[in-house]
Amino acid sequence: MKFLDLAKVYIRSGGGGAGCVSFRREKFIEYGGPDGGDGGRGGDVWAEAVEGLNTLIDFRYQQHFFAKSGQHGMGSQMTGKSGDDIVLRVPVGTEILEEDEETVVADLTEPGQRVLLAKGGNGGFGNLHFKSSTNRAPRNANPGLAGVERTLWLRLKLIADAGLVGLPNAGKSTFLAAVSNARPKIADYPFTTLHPNLGVVGIDGHEFVMADIPGLIEGASEGRGIGDRFLGHIERSATLLHLVDGTSEDVAGDARTVLTELEAYSPVLMAKPRVTALNKIDALDDETIAERKAQLEAEIGTPVMLMSAVAKQGVTDVLRALWSRIQPTRHQDSNDDVDAPWRP
Numbered sequence: 336m337k338f339l340d341l342a343k344v345y346i347r348s349g350g351g352g353a354g355c356v357s358f359r360r361e362k363f364i365e366y367g368g369p370d371g372g373d374g375g376r377g378g379d380v381w382a383e384a385v386e387g388l389n390t391l392i393d394f395r396y397q398q399h400f401f402a403k404s405g406q407h408g409m410g411s412q413m414t415g416k417s418g419d420d421i422v423l424r425v426p427v428g429t430e431i432l433e434e435d436e437e438t439v440v441a442d443l444t445e446p447g448q449r450v451l452l453a454k455g456g457n458g459g460f461g462n463l464h465f466k467s468s469t470n471r472a473p474r475n476a477n478p479g480l481a482g483v484e485r486t487l488w489l490r491l492k493l494i495a496d497a498g499l500v501g502l503p504n505a506g507k508s509t510f511l512a513a514v515s516n517a518r519p520k521i522a523d524y525p526f527t528t529l530h531p532n533l534g535v536v537g538i539d540g541h542e543f544v545m546a547d548i549p550g551l552i553e554g555a556s557e558g559r560g561i562g563d564r565f566l567g568h569i570e571r572s573a574t575l576l577h578l579v580d581g582t583s584e585d586v587a588g589d590a591r592t593v594l595t596e597l598e599a600y601s602p603v604l605m606a607k608p609r610v611t612a613l614n615k616i617d618a619l620d621d622e623t624i625a626e627r628k629a630q631l632e633a634e635i636g637t638p639v640m641l642m643s644a645v646a647k648q649g650v651t652d653v654l655r656a657l658w659s660r661i662q663p664t665r666h667q668d669s670n671d672d673v674d675a676p677w678r679p
């Protein structure tokens with residue numbers, strides 16, 4: 336699944352139709368009064384958050400959204416037809432920003448939430464409207480109001496329950512593929528994960544969303560590598576899974592690198608409940624496993640779980656540990672009814 340988290344769209348609401356100047360013309364009726372109808376309203380452009388979407392990829396193929404203008408008014412008091420509204424269907428969690436990429440127009444956090452992005456122009460009045468006691472044959476009508484044109488950014492922050500962090504090649508993609516419905520690209524070189532992937536994980540009858548974030552490297556929070564671009568996606572998640580490659584000679588140093596980056600990027604991320612797992616234990620003998628587990632625990636100061644994504648060893652325990660940290664936040668969400676994480 337390809338993931339696009341930023342999309343630029345050009346929108347325009349429809350202009351209003353012009354009012355009509357017309358007079359009633361019928362046989363045997365002389366000086367029929369004005370009967371010019373009003374112009375139709377132009378179509379609005381709306382955005383609506385819908386469930387079941389988790390990327391903005393559709394907006395890569397279509398970027399222009401122009402609503403139709405209203406039709407002009409006609410004789411015999413006929414109002415012009417209104418232009419149809421257009422609705423941009425976006426994933427829940429999409430922010431809409433002005434062209435400057437900073438000013439927030441809307442933050443769509445609930446399914447069904449709608450925001451008017453550009454209002455269609457009103458139709459102009461036909462000459463019927465201008466009839467008065469002093470002017471029984473008005474020859475004036477209003478033009479319709481013009482539509483509104485805007486350039487906007489759509490920005491999607493993934494709201495995953497669990498975020499996967501670790502150095503490139505720690506095995507994050509392999510793990511996500513092993514435990515979820517996601518099928519990320521897996522390869523034996525760093526930075527395979529150019530786009531974060533989302534997967535739905537099932538454990539003991541519960542489901543949660545896990546996001547695979549491209550590998551962090553030293554200096555990522557200052558803009559090196561590509562991990563930093565995606566750290567924002569996991570800012571709102573309930574917990575993090577830190578995977579450490581057990582085949583590395585320096586597991587403590589690897590873990591330190593990742594934690595330093597998290598700390599530098601955001602204290603919020605650092606403060607999240609975290610599960611740390613030593614991965615790829617299928618490739619190690621027992622002695623090495625024990626040694627590296629001890630080194631890692633000494634470095635981070637919390638217990639380390641043992642796991643192999645490939646051999647599916649220890650995986651269930653890791654998922655249970657994650658779920659035990661996610662569950663309390665779900666409870667809280669349903670009570671407060673605010674900022675509920677997105678559910679597929």
Ligand SMILES: Nc1nc2c(ncn2[C@@H]2O[C@H](COP(=O)(O)OP(=O)(O)OP(=O)(O)O)[C@@H](O)[C@H]2O)c(=O)[nH]1
Binds near residue numbers: 501506509521642
């Ligand atoms: N032996 C062993 N190899 C593993 C395991 N998990 C992953 N690998 C291998 O490690 C390499 C990297 O795995 P990925 O899942 O692509 O790693 P990643 O952390 O997603 O890497 P980036 O996407 O580059 O950040 C691949 O060759 C995997 O086959 C495991 O449990 N055991």
